[in-house]
Each structure stands twice: as C-alpha cells, then as structure tokens.
Amino acid sequence: MIRLPDTPQIWGESHPYSGAMNQSRAPRSAIRPRVGWAAGVVLVVLLLAGCTSAANDSADTESGSASTSGEMLGQPESASGDSLAQDASVADRSVITTGSVSVTVTNPITAAQDAVTIVEQAGGRVDSRTENPETDEQVASASLTLRIPAGDLDRTLDELRALGTVNYVTLNASDVTQQSADINARVTALTTSVDRLLALMTQAGNTADLIAIEGELATRQADLESMRSQRDYLADQIEYSTITLDLTATDTVAPGAPDTFVSGIVAGWNALVTALGAALVGVGFALPWLGIAAVLGGIVFLLVRLITRRRNPT
Numbered sequence: 001m002i003r004l005p006d007t008p009q010i011w012g013e014s015h016p017y018s019g020a021m022n023q024s025r026a027p028r029s030a031i032r033p034r035v036g037w038a039a040g041v042v043l044v045v046l047l048l049a050g051c052t053s054a055a056n057d058s059a060d061t062e063s064g065s066a067s068t069s070g071e072m073l074g075q076p077e078s079a080s081g082d083s084l085a086q087d088a089s090v091a092d093r094s095v096i097t098t099g100s101v102s103v104t105v106t107n108p109i110t111a112a113q114d115a116v117t118i119v120e121q122a123g124g125r126v127d128s129r130t131e132n133p134e135t136d137e138q139v140a141s142a143s144l145t146l147r148i149p150a151g152d153l154d155r156t157l158d159e160l161r162a163l164g165t166v167n168y169v170t171l172n173a174s175d176v177t178q179q180s181a182d183i184n185a186r187v188t189a190l191t192t193s194v195d196r197l198l199a200l201m202t203q204a205g206n207t208a209d210l211i212a213i214e215g216e217l218a219t220r221q222a223d224l225e226s227m228r229s230q231r232d233y234l235a236d237q238i239e240y241s242t243i244t245l246d247l248t249a250t251d252t253v254a255p256g257a258p259d260t261f262v263s264g265i266v267a268g269w270n271a272l273v274t275a276l277g278a279a280l281v282g283v284g285f286a287l288p289w290l291g292i293a294a295v296l297g298g299i300v301f302l303l304v305r306l307i308t309r310r311r312n313p314t
Helices: 018-091 108-121 150-161 177-202 207-239 261-311
Strands: 095-105 125-132 141-149 165-175 240-249
Touching: 095 108, 095 150, 095 207, 108 125, 108 141, 108 150, 108 240, 141 150, 150 165, 150 240, 177 207, 207 240
Parallel strands: 095 240
Antiparallel strands: 095 165, 125 141, 141 240
16 A cells, blocks of 8 residues: 655645646636637627628528519510510501492492591591492492591491491502602602702802703702602502492392383383384394395396306397
C-alpha cells in the first residue's frame, strides 16, 4: 500500500512547478468568456444569414411568380394588340362590293317603291328603275339598280329580303386597295408638279420659256383632272355598294271568260283577228315556197309544150 503523507503539501512558490501551473490556469479562465462571445456572434451571424437567404428565396419566388404572371398577363395583351392590328388593316382596305338579288313578290310595282324607301332611309340612292306592269301576255316585274352605303349593306339586304320570297342572292367583293393608293399617289405628284410649274411661270424671263411652261402646265393639269375623276369614281364605288334588285310576280293572272253578250262579241272578234293573223302568218311563211313551186311548174310546162310541138309539127 502507498502511504499518503500526514500533512498535505500545498503548491506554492516553493514548489518548482507551482508558478508555471498558475500561469497556465490564468489564461484559460480569460479565454472562456471570449469563446462564449465568439460563439454568440457566430450564432447571430448564422441566424441573420439564414433569414437573409429565406428572404432572398421568398423574393426570388415572388419575382418569378410575378414574372410568370406578367408573362401570362402579357399574352392576352399581345393577342389583343395583334387583333387590333388586324382590325386596323381590314378597316384600311378599299373594297368594291357588287351583287344581285331576286325576290318574288305579290305586287312588283309596290315592292319596288318599298325597296326605294328602304334604300333612301339607309342613305343610299337608286341609279336606275324599270317597271313592267302586268298584262295578258307578261308577268309584272321591276328591276332596280341600288347604291347602298357599304357600312349598312347587310342590314339593308335583310330588309330587302323581307319583301317576299328570295330566289337568289349573289355578292362579289373586289379589293382595290393598291389601285386606290396608286391613284392617290399620282394625284399628289401631279399636284406638286402643277404647283412648281405655276411658280416657274412667275419667274419666266422670256416669251419662249413662258410658252413652254404653259404647254407643259396644260398637260399636267389635264392629267391631274383625269386622275381626280378616277379617284372620285373609285371612292364612290367603294363607299356605295352596287346591288341589282329584280322583283317578279308570283304568277300571271289568267283572263276571265266572257259573261255577257257584248263581252262574247268582243271575245269572238278577238279570236277572229287572232285566227286571221295566224293565217296571214302561215301564208307569209308559205309564200316563198309557193313562188319557187310556181317557177318550177312553169318550166316543166314549157318543156312539155315544146316537146309536144316537135312530135306534132302540124
């Protein structure tokens, strides 16, 4: 067994290692608070970094969703913009519309007047109108050339169809946008040229120059008037559609039979005249053939007569 000393030995200055151990213990106690503070700072930094990262992730998510929603919202706007551009291009087109409509009505003459009223109320006009009353030999009918504003064409056609039974409707559209633009450009160019010639005329120094300028000016002005007439005609064709409306009666009313003595005489006389007229027509038809037959018969008769005389000289 190991026997411990009776009196404890205290480490002190007399011990050779006491000073060294005391010196080593003092720094450790001083380091511990520093380590605690450093750990606290690191923990705070880590917490702040985590919050910042979460905030950045949230911001990125929100910005991504906002970008996605912006793109989704932008698609209808783009589609709407394309649609508006297409509508604008269609509106800028210059189109000439022509067509014809055939309608069977009870009274074509009355229906023609109704059609005129419909067109005039729409702001249009009637360029031509032909009416054929009903007779014993023909059905009543009417034909109208209508000029209808292009913007009210569909509505006006619906009202015209309502006049009776529609037989057919045909519409033709011709795009003259390029032609219209070309004529407008020529008018602008000729107008500028005429203005320049008028300015040169005031600066002419001699008679020869003045005469030359006047001749060229007259030519340019004539061309300008011609282009303006074409432009006005084309604009009228574009602004007003041309529709030909044909109105016909349902059927022809048969003449009634004579029911009195006088009407019987009249009917008999009319029948006699009709028969005589038919007979005269037949005679006129056969007359050329009868003339040819008479000529051939005369030739045959003369030949027979001549032969008979030679056989019987006495």
